[in-house]
Amino acid sequence: MLGKLDWSAIPFDQPIPLLAGAIVLVAILAVLVWVVVKGHLPYLWHEWITSVDHKRIGVMYMLLASVMLLRGGSDAIMMRIQQAVAFQSQGYLPPEHYNQIFSAHGTIMIFFVAMPFVIGLMNLVVPLQLGVRDVAFPTLNSVGFWLTATGALLVNLSLVVGEFARTGWLAFPPLSELTYSPGVGVDYYAWSLQISGVGTLVAGINLVTTVLKLRTKGMSYLRMPMFCWTTLASNLLIVAAFPILTATLAMLLLDRYLGFHFFTNEAGGNQMMFMNLIWAWGHPEVYILVLPAFGIFSEVVSTYSGKPLFGYRSMVLATMAICVISFMVWLHHFFTMGAGPDVNAVFGIASMIIAVPTGVKIYNWLFTMYGGRIRFATPMLWSVGFMVTFIIGGLTGVLVAVPPADFLLHNSMFLVAHFHNVIIGGVLFGVFAGFEYWFPKAFGFRLDERWGKVAFWFTFVGFYATFMPLYVAGMLGMTRRMQHYDVAAWRPWMIAAAVGMALLSIGVVCQVVQLLVSIRNREALRDRTGDPWDGRSLEWATSSPPPVFNFAISPDVRGGDAYWELKAHAKQLEHGEPEYRDIEMPRNSPTGFVCAFFASIMGFALIWHIWWMVILGGIGAFATFVVFAWRDHDEYVIPAAEVARIDRVNLEERRGLVSLAGIV
Amino acid sequence: MAMTATIGHAHADPHHIGRVVEHEGPAPKRIVTGYGFWIFLLSDIVMFSCFFAAYAVLLDKTAGGPKGSEIFDQGNVAIETVCLLLSSFTCGLASIAADVRNRLWFHAAMAVTCVLGLAFLTIEFREFADLVARGAGPSRSAFLTAFFTLVGCHGLHVSAGILWLLTMMAQVLAKGFRADIMRRMMCFALFWHALDIIWVAVFSVVYLLGGAA
Numbered sequence: 014m015l016g017k018l019d020w021s022a023i024p025f026d027q028p029i030p031l032l033a034g035a036i037v038l039v040a041i042l043a044v045l046v047w048v049v050v051k052g053h054l055p056y057l058w059h060e061w062i063t064s065v066d067h068k069r070i071g072v073m074y075m076l077l078a079s080v081m082l083l084r085g086g087s088d089a090i091m092m093r094i095q096q097a098v099a100f101q102s103q104g105y106l107p108p109e110h111y112n113q114i115f116s117a118h119g120t121i122m123i124f125f126v127a128m129p130f131v132i133g134l135m136n137l138v139v140p141l142q143l144g145v146r147d148v149a150f151p152t153l154n155s156v157g158f159w160l161t162a163t164g165a166l167l168v169n170l171s172l173v174v175g176e177f178a179r180t181g182w183l184a185f186p187p188l189s190e191l192t193y194s195p196g197v198g199v200d201y202y203a204w205s206l207q208i209s210g211v212g213t214l215v216a217g218i219n220l221v222t223t224v225l226k227l228r229t230k231g232m233s234y235l236r237m238p239m240f241c242w243t244t245l246a247s248n249l250l251i252v253a254a255f256p257i258l259t260a261t262l263a264m265l266l267l268d269r270y271l272g273f274h275f276f277t278n279e280a281g282g283n284q285m286m287f288m289n290l291i292w293a294w295g296h297p298e299v300y301i302l303v304l305p306a307f308g309i310f311s312e313v314v315s316t317y318s319g320k321p322l323f324g325y326r327s328m329v330l331a332t333m334a335i336c337v338i339s340f341m342v343w344l345h346h347f348f349t350m351g352a353g354p355d356v357n358a359v360f361g362i363a364s365m366i367i368a369v370p371t372g373v374k375i376y377n378w379l380f381t382m383y384g385g386r387i388r389f390a391t392p393m394l395w396s397v398g399f400m401v402t403f404i405i406g407g408l409t410g411v412l413v414a415v416p417p418a419d420f421l422l423h424n425s426m427f428l429v430a431h432f433h434n435v436i437i438g439g440v441l442f443g444v445f446a447g448f449e450y451w452f453p454k455a456f457g458f459r460l461d462e463r464w465g466k467v468a469f470w471f472t473f474v475g476f477y478a479t480f481m482p483l484y485v486a487g488m489l490g491m492t493r494r495m496q497h498y499d500v501a502a503w504r505p506w507m508i509a510a511a512v513g514m515a516l517l518s519i520g521v522v523c524q525v526v527q528l529l530v531s532i533r534n535r536e537a538l539r540d541r542t543g544d545p546w547d548g549r550s551l552e553w554a555t556s557s558p559p560p561v562f563n564f565a566i567s568p569d570v571r572g573g574d575a576y577w578e579l580k581a582h583a584k585q586l587e588h589g590e591p592e593y594r595d596i597e598m599p600r601n602s603p604t605g606f607v608c609a610f611f612a613s614i615m616g617f618a619l620i621w622h623i624w625w626m627v628i629l630g631g632i633g634a635f636a637t638f639v640v641f642a643w644r645d646h647d648e649y650v651i652p653a654a655e656v657a658r659i660d661r662v663n664l665e666e667r668r669g670l671v672s673l674a675g676i677v
Numbered sequence: 678m679a680m681t682a683t684i685g686h687a688h689a690d691p692h693h694i695g696r697v698v699e700h701e702g703p704a705p706k707r708i709v710t711g712y713g714f715w716i717f718l719l720s721d722i723v724m725f726s727c728f729f730a731a732y733a734v735l736l737d738k739t740a741g742g743p744k745g746s747e748i749f750d751q752g753n754v755a756i757e758t759v760c761l762l763l764s765s766f767t768c769g770l771a772s773i774a775a776d777v778r779n780r781l782w783f784h785a786a787m788a789v790t791c792v793l794g795l796a797f798l799t800i801e802f803r804e805f806a807d808l809v810a811r812g813a814g815p816s817r818s819a820f821l822t823a824f825f826t827l828v829g830c831h832g833l834h835v836s837a838g839i840l841w842l843l844t845m846m847a848q849v850l851a852k853g854f855r856a857d858i859m860r861r862m863m864c865f866a867l868f869w870h871a872l873d874i875i876w877v878a879v880f881s882v883v884y885l886l887g888g889a890a
Contacts, residue, residue: 149709214720222713230702256720260727267826272816274740275731275826281738281819290727567702639844647857 016622017197022175027110033087034173063601065151066561067136070158072455074133075448077158081125081165086521088118090514093479097511099497100504111496112179113198117168119182120202123298124209125165127436130444131305132161132216135244138451139220141552141559142238144229144568144575147599149222150215152641155605157215163609164209167616171201175620178202181494183291184265186276186284191269199269200620203262208616210259217251220244229551231570235329238550238574239315239322242329243308246336247301253340254297261290285350292343300339303435304332306443307374310396313446314378316546317393318385321574324377331370331377338367348419357416364414368407375400390546391465395446398473402438406431409484427487430480437476445472445524453540457557461534464527472520478513482506541666549577556663562596562651565660593653593660600649604641608634707860714864718871721834725875728830729882732823736887740818745887748813750804754884757800758876761835764793765873772866778854787846790869794839801832824883831879834872841865 024030048054061069091114095104106114140148148154171177178198180189189199224245228237265287267273274280276287315322322328344352344360378400387393409431413419422428453459486506491498531538544553554576555564572578615630617623704712736745767789774782805825808814815825845865848858 145703149713214717218713218716218720221716222709226709226712227703228700231699233700252716252720253723256724257727260724264731264826267815267822273822273826274816274819275735275822277819280740280742280817280822281735282822283734283738283819286731286734290730635840642844642848642861643851645852 014623016618016624018174018621018623022197023173024176029106029110030172037169037172058603059601062606063155063603065147065155065599065601065605067140067148067151067154068455068559070154071133071135071137074129074136074158074161077162077165078126078128078130078133078444081121081129082521084169085118085121085126086518088114088121090518092118093507093511093514096495096498096507099495100501100507101499102497104497106496108496109179112494113177115494116178116181116184116198116202117171120178120206121165121168122436123182123302124206125161125168127302127440127444128209128213129161131247131302131440132213132220134309134444134447134451135220135240135247135305136216137455138447138552139223139241139244140227141454141555141563142241142550143224143227144232144551144554144564144570145223145227146563146567146596148219149227150219151599152602152604152647153215154219155602156608157212157219157605159605159609160212160215160612161209163613163616164205164212166613167201167205167208167620170617171198175201183295185291186265186268186282186287187278189265189269190277192277197620199265203266203269204616204619207259207262207266208612210255210262213251214255214259217248217255220248221252224248229564229568229570231568232575235326236570236573236575238308239311239325239328239332240305240308240550242332243304243311246332247304249336250297250301250304250339254294254301257290257294258298261287261294264290285347288347288350289343292346293340296343296346297339299432299435300335302440303443304335306399306440306447307332309443309447309450310378310399311374312550313392313396313450314381316450316548317388317390317396318382319388319547320381320385321549321577322377323380323383324373325573327373328377331373334370335367338363338370342367345414345419348416349423354416361414361416361419365411368411371407375404390449391460391462391469392446392450394466394469394473395442395449398469399438399442399446402442402473402476403435406434406438409434422487424492425487426483426491426493429493430483430487433480433483437480445469450546451552453538453545454543454552454557454559456535457540458531458535458538459540459545460531461527461538464523464530468520468523468527470520471516471523475513475516475518475520478516479510480513482509482513486510542670543663543667544576544580544670549574551575554579556666560656560659562598562656565593565596565656566591590657591660593657595653596651596656597648598651600647602641602644604637607637611637706856707863710860711863711867714867718867721871722875725827725830725878728823728827729878732827732883732887735819735823738819740820742818742821743813745820745824745883746889748808748811749884749888751884751888753800753804754880757797758880760793760797760800761873761876764790764797765870767793768866768869772862775849775854775859775862780849780853783849784846787842791839791842791846794835794842798832798835798839801828805829824887828879828883831872831875834875838865838869838872841868 048057061073064070091106092111095106095111098104099106104111136148136154140146168177175197178184178189178194178201180194180199180202184199184202187193224237224241264273264275268275268277268282274282276282276284278284311322311328342360342364344350344356345364348357348361378396389397409427413422413428413431449460449465483506486503489500489502489506491500491503540557543556543559545557546553551564551568551570552559554568568575568579611630611633615627615634618626618630703709767786771783771786771790774780774786808821813821815822842865845858845862848861852858
């Protein structure tokens with residue numbers, strides 16, 4: 014009746030996951046009770062859960078990412094403590110538990126922190142920057158978000174029902190095959206990623222179509238803000254790379270569920286095929302994450318330097334070059350496979366070449382700052398911190414791209430330090446910068462500057478204190494994923510890293526405090542004009558938060574830095590009253606939520622081999638789509654009078670600002 | 678497609694004698710939907726390409742089991758191919774019937790498409806069942822694993838297509854040729870034709886090249 018599921022799935026003998034699970038459960042229940050008792054449920058359902066508004070979906074993506082950052086961060090703290098204490102002893106985490114933690118840490122940080130963070134920011138900002146009212150497929154957008162949430166739910170469920178994979182974040186076979194991993198851990202891993210992968214693919218298709226087909230009048234390709242370009246490149250990579258992940262995990266699942274022989278030791282299976290396939294997705298994936306971050310830095314550096322982006326066209330070229338080359342370097346993840354010197358040389362050189370367009374970008378940001386009137390607000394601190402940190406990460410990357418050096422450093426702590434260097438220093442600093450920068454656009458008030466700066470400095474110093482020691486430990490020969498070790502020379506560096514981790518954690522706490530303080534002081538921090546940073550692109554041309562239709566009148570773009578040009582000529586304000594028209598907007602729909610509900614049931618049932626429930630979930634998901642396809646009214650009209658009423662308020666504020674500045 | 682602005686033109690022409698073509702704004706819904714669906718199809722083809730790659734890698738890993746030449750029945754495959762290609766033709770007829778708003782022809786053409794698709798699936802299922810019965814199922818060898826997965830993945834797509842086809846017919850029956858239903862019909866037709874293209878690759882790589890091995 015319930016497949017493999019019985020009471021032994023609950024880890025009553027392991028206090029740590031059980032306690033953590035209980036705390037999370039109590040927290041969720043408390044929030045739910047509070048929501049219901051306070052009567053917020055209808056509001057949440059109508060305005061958020063069923064919303065197809067790209068801004069709200071973007072915010073929900075970021076909320077999911079923030080919550081999962083705390084989960085993944087707890088894993089990181091546990092690992093750092095374990096390695097600091099487990100010298101010639103077992104530490105406090107048994108091996109099978111430690112292995113689950115590092116697997117969950119990687120999986121969560123990439124798929125459920127970094128991905129939803131960048132997709133959330135792209136969702137929130139790109140339609141605004143393009144001057145349009147929504148993404149190409151609003152309801153699918155909601156489906157994509159909720160499927161990602163399903164994946165996150167399943168990963169967290171593994172904490173208390175069953176176990177998570179012990180195979181590392183990419184579940185290499187043959188270890189991940191049924192013979193060596195008979196439990197449900199790998200199944201939790203694979204089905205979570207399959208379901209959230211569908212969500213990511215949907216988001217990718219949606220954003221590519223949005224950028225290529227839905228730009229406002231006059232917004233030609235070379236007038237798009239840089240963030241739109243990097244969004245395009247990143248989502249093209251999603252469309253081209255995520256199907257590879259889907260196919261690869263499908264093969265692994267077929268091996269595990271139906272006794273197929275793609276990657277097994279027997280009957281001719283080939284494990285190195287898994288390596289090739291998974292990294293053919295995995296390497297583009299790192300550029301899927303970091304390209305949007307590059308776009309964020311471009312926007313931030315240009316805005317806070319008060320200058321147009323230096324070398325815009327070279328930046329576009331560099332972005333698209335990275336987009337293409339990122340597909341030609343995957344083999345550098347396994348130089349030690351033994352493909353031979355010729356193959357290794359080709360991929361080594363390709364990997365070094367990719368540093369060239371990245372270098373172009375760094376110089377462009379530096380030259381944008383050069384001669385500018387720089388304001389060192391928090392987003393700018395993250396950007397400068399990124400430039401310094403990312404160069405170190407990039408250089409160690411070029412170092413391991415040299416095959417002979419890689420043979421020595423492969424799978425060592427040096428590698429761990431390298432990819433944290435580029436992912437924290439690149440992606441995470443980027444989304445933090447974007448979070449600070451666009452927060453007022455999403456919520457209508459700015460974040461507290463003082464706490465933001467404190468958070469930056471703790472994170473920045475904490476990062477170096479944590480990961481520079483890992484470089485050293487790697488050079489001293491320490492391999493990654495060690496539950497305990499006996500080499501005395503590594504010990505001091507592990508302790509240093511644990512101290513660094515404490516600083517990093519303080520940085521994260523400061524961000525939470527910043528958010529709370531800012532919410533409390535929101536009236537003082539209110540952004541009334543919609544343009545708090547003296548911005549240059551169209552998202553600043555509408556109020557904060559923008560009305561559901563984004564722009565009362567579709568902008569007519571006449572050049573790059575579209576809003577800067579509008580401001581310079583005070584164009585938006587010179588006419589007395591624009592001619593408002595009725596606006597058609599897509600209606601909210603529970604399709605995404607209901608679909609994810611059935612996907613969760615189906616995923617859970619597949620993991621535990623409860624076949625009748627799988628069929629039920631499948632029928633439910635199909636029925637949801639048919640019901641959606643059957644509805645007669647998918648749009649509603651906002652009358653011109655209402656549009657005018659909403660827009661007038663914002664125009665008044667802007668006129669006030671302009672007259673204060675003495676422009677008019 | 679006068680979508681892209683010719684900025685360079687404007688610079689080369691300081692007196693603005695030539696008309697500068699500006700980007701005209703968001704594309705109409707039909708274009709957006711079709712474009713998005715094309716991108717989905719491309720991603721689907723990327724997924725298939727992984728299964729093709731796996732098949733190529735594992736082709737000679739028969740582990741003492743049967744080779745391709747010993748199990749492929751070219752006659753069977755030829756009938757399958759004819760069914761699928763004909764179904765593409767009738768799917769095209771259904772699209773034309775929808776364009777001219779002819780319900781009778783639309784339903785007739787869709788029904789024939791459905792029958793041809795089911796015929797294809799039946800033949801494929803019998804081929805699979807026969808192989809399993811002979812002890813040449815997917816867990817016999819890595820080669821058979823790759824074969825069953827690649828061909829089966831295409832078969833699953835055809836099954837999903839038939840489900841979609843029946844839903845389309847029901848929708849047209851209930852709602853007529855509304856604009857949103859016409860957009861969906863366009864996507865369905867793209868999907869069905871794409872399955873044909875993939876079948877041509879399956880036929881060539883699996884049955885012709887694989888059968889020679």
